[in-house]
Amino acid sequence: MKNRKKGVILWLLIVALLLVAALACSSPAGEEESVQAAMRDAVLHDINRISLFGIKDVNPGLISAFSVTGILIIVSVLIRILVIPRFTYIPGRFQLLLETLVGAFDGMAKENSPHRNKGLGLYIFTAGVYIFASTIFELFGLQAVTTEGISIALPAPLSDVNAAIALGCLSYLFIVCGGIMQNGLTGVGRALKEFSLPISMSFRLFGALLSGLLVTELVYYYITLSFVLPVVIGVLFTLLHALIQSYVLTMLTALYYGEVTEPVIKKGKNHEA
């Protein structure tokens, strides 16, 4: 019970800290660019910006991210209230789906990081669900109004480079933290050895999701391509990306986490063995 309270307090503290940091941090003074092409805007998001409660103009990706989180939380609350109390030892279809989802990420964490996996299961579960849901989110085409009064369809959050960097860096930080907690300085050393990991993780996500977005944008740009083709494109670049990217990031995180949290075997002992 005490641990649970501690966990809640820590979680609220992290959320509050990140909010304060986000509000305190001023946006960079980006120079005005005359971007005309829709492709460029899809990559840079510097024309179509959306006001975040009148505080700041942000990329549509951030609004998408908040929307995805909101939807996921509402769905989770409904599941928690309506489904989980009715769980039975012989599961129904939906229960089986939930158990498979949780069990798959938990199993992945235990399999790839057998020495230390407390927290890893939750992290890759959240990351997996977030990447999957946020990629699928693009398909619904929820509309938002930009600061210039133009209505746009909200993109996948991870097609915004900021979201991809946030997730990539967070995964790296999580790996570093695991290394420190398990092996101290040796763990840090192991994690720092993979210094390119945050960049590769971030840009892998960004590139994958952005490519999907660009292809979709291209297809929708021309009216002649807007028949039948979007179905194929939607499946190829959205559903498959959703699955593949969820798997790739969670797998990589679990793999590197397992690597840095492996117990250090002293050479002398190794020779004796």
Next chain:
Amino acid sequence: MGIPLNIDWQQILLHLMNFAILAGALYFLLYKPVKDFMDKRQAHYQELDDEAKKKIAEADALKASYEDQLAKARDAIAAERAQAAKDNKEAADRQLAEAKKQADRIIAEARAEAERDNERLLHDSQDAMKELVAAATERLMMKNDDKAIDLFLDSVEKKQKKEQEAGA
């Protein structure tokens, strides 16, 4: 100079905060309850499994005990059977000897009786023979007397005929 690719640290932090909120919410609303339930079910089935294993072990022990008892019973039955066969053989031999003895006695008695009958028959036949001989002799004698008379009568008759013929 702005950061390339429109990277905005404030937005990155907002994304991180968004992810932290999501992680916390998913942990309390979905991940933990589902995992707790799965653990509970696993513990339940583990308990059932342990119980079943314990029962199997008990059943095995019981089976071994019963098999032991069965083997002992089989040995006892075999011993009883052997004893019964031995007793049967002895009884049969005894009965056979007795029957033989009885048969010998019967034969001896029969033989004695036969001898007695033989003697009696011999005696009787001798008596009968004596009587027959006497009767035959008597008859023979009687028969011879009739013949003599007949002969006499015949001779007389013949004489009378001769005399008559002669007279004629």
